[in-house]
Amino acid sequence: MMIDPLSVFILLLGAATPILFAGLGELVVERAGVLNLGVEGMMIGGALAGFAVAHASGSTALGFLAAAIAGAALSMIFAVLTQFLLSNQVATGLALTLFGLGLTAMFGKPYEGMKAPAMMPGPLGLNWMIWLGIALVPLVWWFLARAQPGLILRAVGENHDAAHGLGYPVRRVRILAIGFGGALAGMGGAYISIATVLQWTEGMTAGAGWIALAIVVFAQWNPWGVLAGAWLFGGVTVLQLRLQAAGVAVPVQLLSMAPYLATIIVLVLISARQKFGRSGGAAAPGSLGRPFHALR
Amino acid sequence: MSNVFRAEGLGKTYPGVRANDDVSFAVEAGEIHALLGENGAGKSTLVKMIYGLVRPDEGRMALLGTPYAPHDPRAARAAGVAMVFQHFSLFDALTVAENIALGMENPPPRAELARRIAELSQGYGLPLNPARRIAALSAGERQRVEILRCLLQNPRLLIMDEPTSVLTPQEAEILFATLRQLAEAGTAILYISHKLEEIRSHCDRATILRQGKVVGTVDPRAHSARELAAMMVGAEMRLVDRSGRKPGAPVLEVRGLSTADGEGVALKDIALSLRTGEILGIGGVAGNGQEELLSALSGETATTPGTVLLEGRDLSAAGPEARRRAGLLAAPEDRLGHAAVPEFSLAENTLLTAGTRQGLIRKGLIDRKAATAFAQQVIRAFDVRTPGPGTAAGALSGGNLQKFVIGREVLGRPRALVVNQPTWGVDAGAAAAIRQALLDLAAQGAGLIVNSQDLDELLELSDRFCALNQGRLSAPRPTEGLTVEEIGLMLGGAHGMEVAHVPA
Structure with a gap:
C-alpha cells in the first residue's frame, strides 16, 4: 500500500478546516466565560444555509457569507436565552443542537441530491477557506493576547463580577462573543456541504461540532492548540480513509471510529496530566458556564 | 472649598429594603474619613452609588464642587474616584500589569505601563512584579495590586472597602502608613470598616450609618469604642459574661x-x-x-x-x-x-x-x-x-x-x-x-x-x-x-x- 505524505497533508488541511473554524469560534466564546454546546446545531444550520445560497447564486463566497449569518442568527437564540433570561447554558446549548438538526432536516429536504458550485481555488491549489482558517489562528491569538478589547473579553470570562465592578459591559461582550462563535461555526459547517461533500445530506456534520468542543479543551483555550487539534483530527480522518481505500484488513467500522477515539484518548491524557502532573492548574476561564446577573 | 466629595439626601430602595435613606455627608481633602456601620447598615450600597455601580433613587452628589452623577464605574474613574474592593476584583489568570490595565481608562503601552508600575510601587514601598500572575500572589500582595491600580489614576477620592480584613496587624499598619502618605498629598480617603479600634487610631472623622440612615459624623478619637458601637447598633452593647468556667481534665x-x-x-x-x-x-x-x-x-x-x-x-x-x-x-x-x-x-x-x-x-x-x-x-x-x-x-x-x-x-x-x-x-x-x-x-x-x-x-x-x-x-x-x-x-x-x- 502506498500513502503519499504530501497528498495526505493536503487532504488533512481540508478535513481540519470545519473543525478549525468551529473550534476557534467556540474558543472565543469560552474565553468570554460562556459554554455553548450548540456548536453542532449552528454548524448544520450553516451547512444548509450556505449550500442553499451557494446553489441558488452560484457563488460559494455568498454561500459562506450566508452560512456565517445563519450560524450567528442561531447563536442569538442561545444568547437571548442564556444572557437575558439566565437559562442554564448546558441545557440551552444541547437544545440548540437538537433544534438545528431538526430544523435543517425539515428545510433541507428540497436540496437533497443537488450539486454545489465549484470552490474558487486559491494559492498552492488550496481553496481560500483553508487559507482563511489558518490566517484566523494568529489573528484570534493576537486579539486575545495583545489587544485591549481581547483583554476585556478575557477579563469578563475570568471573573465577571470583577469585570462588572470595573465597569465593563459583561452581557454585551458575551453576546458579541457568542455571535462571533456562531458565525465561525456556520462557516465551518458550510465548508462540509460546499467544499467537502459537495451536496446537502441530513445530519451531515456527523459530530464535527462535538469534536470542535473537545478540541477547545484539548487546546487548553489557546488558538494554536486548536490548530494542532484540528490537524490531528483531520490527519486521523484522512489516514483512516486512506487505509480503507488501501483495503487494510481492519473492519471499516473500527477505522471510522478512529478520529473520535483519538479525540477521547487525547482528552483523557490531558485531564490525567492536569490531575497528576505539573501543568499547575487548569487553563479554563474562571467564570466559564456561570450565569451573570448584575444588581442595579 | 476643601470638600472633595459631598452627598446630599441620597436614597436607594431595593424590593423590601430601604438600603439608604436621606444620607448626607462630606469628605474633605487630605482626610481619612471612616464610614462605620454594621452589616446591612447600607455602607456597601452607599459606596456603590459613589462608584457608579448603583444609581441613587433620589439625592445629589458633588465632586470638587461640581455636580456628580456617574452612570458607570468608568465615568466615576474618569471623574477622579477610585475604589479598592473588599472582595478583590482581580483576575487570577491575568498578570499584574493586565489587571492594572483593565482598571485604567487609557492604558499606556505595556513597557511603559510596567515601568510606571515598578516606579510607583517602589515609591510607596509596595514592591510588585508586573509580569506575575495574580494566582501566585498572597492576599497582601493582591491588595497592593488593587491599590496601585487606583493610584495610577491619581484619584481625588479613594474608597477603601474593609481593606484590613485579609491582613495581619503589621500589614494593616503598613497600609495605614501608605494611606496617611496619600492623604497628606491631598487625596481624600473614604474608609469603610466595622473595626472600631482601627478607626479610632487612624481615621480623622467617622460617619456612622444605622439602618440606611446617618446617625452622625464624629471625631472617632474623642469617643470610646463602646460609644461608637452603641451608635452603630443603636443600643448599649451587652458585655459577655466569662464567669463560671473551670478548666478540667x-x-x-x-x-x-x-x-x-x-x-x-x-x-x-x-x-x-x-x-x-x-x-x-x-x-x-x-x-x-x-x-x-x-x-x-x-x-x-x-x-x-x-x-x-x-x-x-x-x-x-x-x-x-x-x-x-x-x-x-x-x-x-x-x-x-x-x-x-x-x-x-x-x-x-x-x-x-x-x-x-x-x-x-x-x-x-x-x-x-x-x-x-x-x-x-x-x-x-x-x-x-x-x-x-x-x-x-x-x-x-x-x-x-x-x-x-x-x-x-x-x-x-x-x-x-x-x-x-x-x-x-x-x-x-x-x-x-x-x-x-x-x-x-x-x-x-x-x-x-x-x-x-x-x-x-x-x-x-x-x-x-x-x-x-x-x-x-x-x-x-x-x-x-x-x-x-x-x-x-x-x-x-x-x-x-x-x-x-x-x-x-
Whole structure:
C-alpha cells in the first residue's frame, strides 16, 4: 500500500478546516466565560444555509457569507436565552443542537441530491477557506493576547463580577462573543456541504461540532492548540480513509471510529496530566458556564 | 472649598429594603474619613452609588464642587474616584500589569505601563512584579495590586472597602502608613470598616450609618469604642459574661497531625491538648490551614492512627458520623454548602449532623416530628429570625443561618466542639449572642476550639491562644495579658512588606 505524505497533508488541511473554524469560534466564546454546546446545531444550520445560497447564486463566497449569518442568527437564540433570561447554558446549548438538526432536516429536504458550485481555488491549489482558517489562528491569538478589547473579553470570562465592578459591559461582550462563535461555526459547517461533500445530506456534520468542543479543551483555550487539534483530527480522518481505500484488513467500522477515539484518548491524557502532573492548574476561564446577573 | 466629595439626601430602595435613606455627608481633602456601620447598615450600597455601580433613587452628589452623577464605574474613574474592593476584583489568570490595565481608562503601552508600575510601587514601598500572575500572589500582595491600580489614576477620592480584613496587624499598619502618605498629598480617603479600634487610631472623622440612615459624623478619637458601637447598633452593647468556667481534665488530644499536600494548605505536625471547660482560640489569616484543621478534626479528611483522641479514645480512623456519636462536633465557616444545604428546610438540615445524637433518625427512618421539634428548639434558643422550621436554609440571611448552624451544634451537647469563624458576616448583636452561647457551652464543661480572623473576638473568648500559619500551629499562650501586637508577630508578621518610603 502506498500513502503519499504530501497528498495526505493536503487532504488533512481540508478535513481540519470545519473543525478549525468551529473550534476557534467556540474558543472565543469560552474565553468570554460562556459554554455553548450548540456548536453542532449552528454548524448544520450553516451547512444548509450556505449550500442553499451557494446553489441558488452560484457563488460559494455568498454561500459562506450566508452560512456565517445563519450560524450567528442561531447563536442569538442561545444568547437571548442564556444572557437575558439566565437559562442554564448546558441545557440551552444541547437544545440548540437538537433544534438545528431538526430544523435543517425539515428545510433541507428540497436540496437533497443537488450539486454545489465549484470552490474558487486559491494559492498552492488550496481553496481560500483553508487559507482563511489558518490566517484566523494568529489573528484570534493576537486579539486575545495583545489587544485591549481581547483583554476585556478575557477579563469578563475570568471573573465577571470583577469585570462588572470595573465597569465593563459583561452581557454585551458575551453576546458579541457568542455571535462571533456562531458565525465561525456556520462557516465551518458550510465548508462540509460546499467544499467537502459537495451536496446537502441530513445530519451531515456527523459530530464535527462535538469534536470542535473537545478540541477547545484539548487546546487548553489557546488558538494554536486548536490548530494542532484540528490537524490531528483531520490527519486521523484522512489516514483512516486512506487505509480503507488501501483495503487494510481492519473492519471499516473500527477505522471510522478512529478520529473520535483519538479525540477521547487525547482528552483523557490531558485531564490525567492536569490531575497528576505539573501543568499547575487548569487553563479554563474562571467564570466559564456561570450565569451573570448584575444588581442595579 | 476643601470638600472633595459631598452627598446630599441620597436614597436607594431595593424590593423590601430601604438600603439608604436621606444620607448626607462630606469628605474633605487630605482626610481619612471612616464610614462605620454594621452589616446591612447600607455602607456597601452607599459606596456603590459613589462608584457608579448603583444609581441613587433620589439625592445629589458633588465632586470638587461640581455636580456628580456617574452612570458607570468608568465615568466615576474618569471623574477622579477610585475604589479598592473588599472582595478583590482581580483576575487570577491575568498578570499584574493586565489587571492594572483593565482598571485604567487609557492604558499606556505595556513597557511603559510596567515601568510606571515598578516606579510607583517602589515609591510607596509596595514592591510588585508586573509580569506575575495574580494566582501566585498572597492576599497582601493582591491588595497592593488593587491599590496601585487606583493610584495610577491619581484619584481625588479613594474608597477603601474593609481593606484590613485579609491582613495581619503589621500589614494593616503598613497600609495605614501608605494611606496617611496619600492623604497628606491631598487625596481624600473614604474608609469603610466595622473595626472600631482601627478607626479610632487612624481615621480623622467617622460617619456612622444605622439602618440606611446617618446617625452622625464624629471625631472617632474623642469617643470610646463602646460609644461608637452603641451608635452603630443603636443600643448599649451587652458585655459577655466569662464567669463560671473551670478548666478540667483533657478532653481532646491531637498529636502529630499532618495532612497530605492537596488543594489547600497541608497541616504540619499539629499538636494540642484541649481541656473541659476551656476555649482554645486559633488565630490566623484566612488560607493558612483553618479549613483543613476543621476537616481533619471533624473526620472529613482521613487522619493517621493515634493523632486524634477524644477522652482517651483514638478516633483517628473514625469518619464524621462516628466522631459525632462520640461527642466531637464541628461547625464549618462556609454556611451554605458546607454547614447547611441551601435547598433543604431547617428541619431537614438538623438531620445532617444531629440525626443520631438527637435520636431524629431511628432504624434508618427519619422522625420528621422530632426533627421539626429540634429545629424549633434551635430557632427559639438562638433567636433565629425565620417563619419556621419548614423554611429553606438558603432563604435565611447570613447572620440568621449562622445562628442556626452554631445552635444546632451547641444544642447537640458536644464533648468537644470545633467552630470556624463563628461570627463572620454576623451583625454585632447576633455576634454577641453567639459568643455568649459558646462561653456558656464551655461553662457547662465542653471543650471548644474557635478558629477566627477576628483577633478581638479571640481575646474576648479564649483562655489560651495559638496561631496557625501555613499549616503549622504555634505553642499555646494564655490569652491573659496578650496584646494584639504580640499576636500579629505570632501570625507571621508583615509577610515581607516594607514600610512606605517618601514617594519620588
